[in-house]
Amino acid sequence: MSGIGGFIDNNLNSLNAANACEKMLAALKGRGKDIHGTYISEEICLIHTRYSHLDEGRQPIRIVVGSTAYVMVYDGELYNKNELRKDLKEKGHNFHETSDAAHILYSYITWGENFLNRLNGVFAFVIWDGQKLFAARDRLGVKPLFYSITKHGLVFASAIKAMLTHPKIESVINSNGIAEMILLGPGKPMSSGVIKNINELIPGHFAVYTKSNGIEINKYWSLKAKIHTDNFKQTVENLKYLLTDIIKGQNFGQTKKPAVLLSGGVDSSAISALSKTKESFSVDFVGNDKFYEQVSKSDESDSKYVRQMINFLRLKHKHIILGSDELANTLEEAVLVRGLPGMADIDSALLLFLNRVREDTPIVFSGEGADEIFGGYKWYNDSELLFKEDFPWAESAEIRSKYLISDFSINGAEFIKEHYEKTIKSADILYDDSGNNKRVRQMFVLNLEWFLQCLLTRSDSMSGAAGVSVRTPFLDHRLVEYLYNVPWEFKNHGGVEKGLMREVLKGVLPKEVLTRKKSPFPKTHNNGYLERVKDMLQKVIDDNNSPLFQIISKDEIKKLQEGNINKNNWYGQLMSYPQTIAYFLQINFWLKNFSVKVEK
Numbered sequence: 078m079s080g081i082g083g084f085i086d087n088n089l090n091s092l093n094a095a096n097a098c099e100k101m102l103a104a105l106k107g108r109g110k111d112i113h114g115t116y117i118s119e120e121i122c123l124i125h126t127r128y129s130h131l132d133e134g135r136q137p138i139r140i141v142v143g144s145t146a147y148v149m150v151y152d153g154e155l156y157n158k159n160e161l162r163k164d165l166k167e168k169g170h171n172f173h174e175t176s177d178a179a180h181i182l183y184s185y186i187t188w189g190e191n192f193l194n195r196l197n198g199v200f201a202f203v204i205w206d207g208q209k210l211f212a213a214r215d216r217l218g219v220k221p222l223f224y225s226i227t228k229h230g231l232v233f234a235s236a237i238k239a240m241l242t243h244p245k246i247e248s249v250i251n252s253n254g255i256a257e258m259i260l261l262g263p264g265k266p267m268s269s270g271v272i273k274n275i276n277e278l279i280p281g282h283f284a285v286y287t288k289s290n291g292i293e294i295n296k297y298w299s300l301k302a303k304i305h306t307d308n309f310k311q312t313v314e315n316l317k318y319l320l321t322d323i324i325k326g327q328n329f330g331q332t333k334k335p336a337v338l339l340s341g342g343v344d345s346s347a348i349s350a351l352s353k354t355k356e357s358f359s360v361d362f363v364g365n366d367k368f369y370e371q372v373s374k375s376d377e378s379d380s381k382y383v384r385q386m387i388n389f390l391r392l393k394h395k396h397i398i399l400g401s402d403e404l405a406n407t408l409e410e411a412v413l414v415r416g417l418p419g420m421a422d423i424d425s426a427l428l429l430f431l432n433r434v435r436e437d438t439p440i441v442f443s444g445e446g447a448d449e450i451f452g453g454y455k456w457y458n459d460s461e462l463l464f465k466e467d468f469p470w471a472e473s474a475e476i477r478s479k480y481l482i483s484d485f486s487i488n489g490a491e492f493i494k495e496h497y498e499k500t501i502k503s504a505d506i507l508y509d510d511s512g513n514n515k516r517v518r519q520m521f522v523l524n525l526e527w528f529l530q531c532l533l534t535r536s537d538s539m540s541g542a543a544g545v546s547v548r549t550p551f552l553d554h555r556l557v558e559y560l561y562n563v564p565w566e567f568k569n570h571g572g573v574e575k576g577l578m579r580e581v582l583k584g585v586l587p588k589e590v591l592t593r594k595k596s597p598f599p600k601t602h603n604n605g606y607l608e609r610v611k612d613m614l615q616k617v618i619d620d621n622n623s624p625l626f627q628i629i630s631k632d633e634i635k636k637l638q639e640g641n642i643n644k645n646n647w648y649g650q651l652m653s654y655p656q657t658i659a660y661f662l663q664i665n666f667w668l669k670n671f672s673v674k675v676e677k
Contacts, residue, residue, distance in 0.1 A: 078220075078541040079136075079152040080105030080126035081203060082234030084243060085210060086227070087288060097243055098122045104239035107414060108152075108541040116148050121205050124234075125150040128544045130331060130439045134176030142186055145206055149185075151178040152235055153200030153220050154546065156326045156553075161195065178202070185211065193283060193297045197326075197553070201278075203233060210286040216298045216554045217446075217525070218267065218280030219533055224292075225275050231286050236538075237416030240275055241671065249273040251676040255628050256487045258664065260477050263419050263648060264468075264531045266496060271417055273676065280530075298554070300525075302505040302518065305562045312567055315559065316581045323553040324351045327442070335440040335548060338430075339394070341382030342596060343578060343586070344444025344453075348550060349390055350585045352442060357392045359383045360430040363400045364603035379599060382590050389587050397433045399426055401606035405613065408659055409666045414542040415534065418667050421659030422610075423600060423651050424535050431543035439545055445536055446551035449524040450560045451575045452517065452568045453595055454649075463516055468497055470528055470649035476642075480633045482626070484677050500526055513565045521561055528649070600651060607655045614638045614658050617665050625665035627675045634661060 082101045086094070098115050102124045106113065109127035116123040116137040125136035139148045155161070155177040161184060165172075168187050172179060177198070184192040185204055190211070199219035204211045212233065214222050224233040227245040234240050241248050250258075254271045265271055267279045278284055281298035307315060328334055336356035337349045349357060361380060380396075387394045407425035412418060414428060434441060448454050456462040456469035463469070471477075471493075478489030504522040506515055540547040550556075560568075563577065570576030579591055615638055617623045618631065625634070636642050637658060647657040667673065 078108055078128070078537065078544075078546055080108030080235045080239070080541075081124065081150040081152050081201065081222075082236075082239050083121060083123040083150065083203065084227075084230060084232040084245075085121045085205075085286065085288070086230040086245075093244075094122055098124060100242035101234060101239050102126065104242050105234065105236060107238075108235055109544075120207070121148075121210070123148055123150050123203065123205065128439070130544075134174060134178060136178055138174075138176070138178045138182055140179075140182055140186065147182055147186060147204060147206050149178060149182045149202060149204045151181060151200065151202040153177065153198055153202070153215065154327075154548070155180060155196065155198040155200070157195075157197040164195070190283065190285075190295075190297075197555075199549075199552075201235065208287065211283065212278060212286070213283035213297075214278045214280055216281045217533070217552045217557065218530055219537065219549060219552060221534065221537060222278045223270050223275055224278060224284070225270075226292060230288075231292065235541075237270055237272065237275060238413070238671070240270070241272070246275070247273070247674070248672050249674045249676050252485050252487060255481070255485060255675070256489075256492050258418065259480055259628070260474065260487070260489050260492055261468075261471070261496065263417070263652075263660065264471070264527045265417075267526055267530055272673070300505055300522065300558065300561045302507045302510070303562045304507065305564055305567075309567055309570070312563060312577070313580050316556075316577070319553075319556050319559065320347070320550070320581065321351055323550045323556060324348060324442075327548045327550055328352050330440045333438065333440075335442050335546075336434070336438045337442045338434075338444070338547075339383055339386060339392075340444070340596070340599065341379040341384075341386060341590065341593075342444065343575060343582065343591065343593070344447035344551065345442075346382070346386050346586050346590050347578075347582050348442045348444055349386055349392070350582075354390070354442070355393055356438065357387070357394045358397060358430075358434050358437075358441070359394070360397050360399060360426065360599060362404075362426075362599065362601035362603060362606075363398055364605065365599070365601060379596055382593055385587050385590055389590075395433075395437065397430055399429050399601070401601060401603050401609055403429060404601060404606055405609045405659075408610075408663055409670070411539070412663045412667050413670065415538045418660060418663035419538075420531065420535055420648070420652060421656040421663060422606070423656065424539060426600065427535060428539040428542060431540055431545045431547075435543050435545050441545060441547055443536065443547050443549050444551060445532060445547075445549045446529060446557075447575070447578065448595070449529045450521070450551060450557055451578045452520075452565070453575045453578075454524070454528075457517065457520060458569070458574050463513070463520060466497070467493065468523065468527060469520075470646075472645055472647050476645070480629050482628060482630050485628070497523075517565045517568075518561065525557075531648075600656070607658075610655055610658045610662060611638055613662055617662065623665055624668035624673070624675075625661060627668070629661065629664070637661070 111129035201220035201222040339357040411424040474489040
């Protein structure tokens with residue numbers, strides 16, 4: 078992971094460009110504190126930060142071809158670099174640079190905008206040729222890139238907090254941003270930065286900016302519906318080959334091969350077995366053995382299955398235990414890292430976990446994305462949730478709307494419906510799709526564009542702060558494209574969640590691990606944590622200067638703190654009652670720390 082950022086300004090001379098660059102660079106060091114570089118010309122400033130263990134070469138990278146100088150900053154990992162290098166050599170490029178950035182820049186110079194479809198990896202980058210800025214983001218949105226159009230140019234960065242250092246960007250939230258935060262949060266529209274006039278480049282898109290034409294956004298990738306012609310046996314064989322090939326392609330490291338974040342679930346266990354890793358890490362919480370609560374679709378905690386995988390693969394394993402106090406104490410740091418209120422202690426737990434992992438290794442595999450593409454969530458397998466005309470993981474519009482003060486005349490149900498319907502209408506559907514297959518395609522897109530984006534923001538921001546590169550084999554676009562078109566009766570083989578995936582992994586995993594029910598990312602069930610965040614919320618209530626109450630009803634927050642509410646999950650199984658309290662704590666801190674002005 079790296080930090081990238083910069084700006085174009087038609088009046089760069091009137092702007093203290095060096096000072097603006099320095100402030101942005103300081104904010105981006107949270108994504109790479111060891112090595113940094115800056116390029117400043119009469120038109121543009123480009124910034125790059127990284128950790129020393131990443132073999133990305135010196136950036137910004139500059140290449141001169143003829144009379145044109147190309148300058149680039151890049152964040153990501155390229156998995157088909159060898160193939161690209163071979164193709165570039167055939168085109169006459171004999172370059173000595175080995176970095177991902179060099180391969181991408183030479184590819185752009187050689188093939189122009191169409192080169193994006195040649196890339197296999199995760200990335201966000203910006204290229205400047207003296208006249209035109211070209212920016213792109215990977216297909217699934219693993220790497221972030223925010224931007225804002227100003228009166229005299231363009232500002233862009235990997236992180237919202239870096240955007241806010243620029244003198245032309247104001248920290249303002251209007252009614253639309255507030256609605257996103259309360260009615261949709263911690264999810265958000267893919268194009269939104271929540272803060273007024275800050276946008277995020279949508280995954281699978283590129284942007285072209287010129288001073289004369291402004292910015293143009295173009296799509297280069299999307300899911301296409303196709304007839305699935307493989308029978309069940311062929312589908313299993315193709316998926317086994319694809320998954321093995323993807324993990325093989327991502328199983329490299331500068332010093333040693335990646336370890337695995339091992340939960341004992343089918344997803345991470347599969348990566349552990351197929352990557353032949355020798356090192357793994359798991360996380361749990363103080364008191365969970367005592368306070369563990371069974372949840373829907375879950376039979377027991379992960380520790381039993383983690384032990385089975387350790388013994389099965391003879392892994393060198395580290396079991397990391399997190400306490401309630403450190404979870405609560407890290408809620409604010411998680412906001413600083415994410416740039417927005419997030420998934421509360423689900424964020425802070427990952428940040429703490431990866432900080433401990435970084436003591437041993439800088440690169441890990443994660444099973445993120447498997448549930449979205451194989452249909453592992455309960456809203457795929459419960460027909461009532463599957464056909465619910467709403468985001469199935471979110472608390473109801475009625476309950477969320479109650480928290481907003483009367484100053485904001487927002488129709489919560491209509492606001493949510495608008496975003497929901499826009500998403501499902503974007504799903505590519507075959508003319509004869511019907512019933513479950515049509516709905517599962519729509520659910521597939523809903524998950525990729527909303528639920529997964531929230532999880533990926535969490536993973537990228539927390540891992541960036543910890544200095545750990547997290548690789549996600551299940552989000553290789555080839556696998557995602559293939560599974561989009563696999564019929565539901567295959568995915569739900571045997572009437573079991575992720576039945577197809579379990580069939581693919583027969584003989585790869587121990588039977589008990591292979592057949593276990595899904596369990597969500599571990600969270601604390603310790604009553605001590607709940608009491609701690611309730612105490613913290615009481616202090617917010619008692620403080621007459623708490624910025625939270627510029628947008629949120631104090632009466633409703635009092636009910637929340639006292640427990641006199643419907644305690645449904647705020648955002649899937651991950652965010653139940655304690656996390657809902659912590660989410661409002663994060664909103665209060667965010668408004669205060671980022672000096673956010675509320676526009677009514």
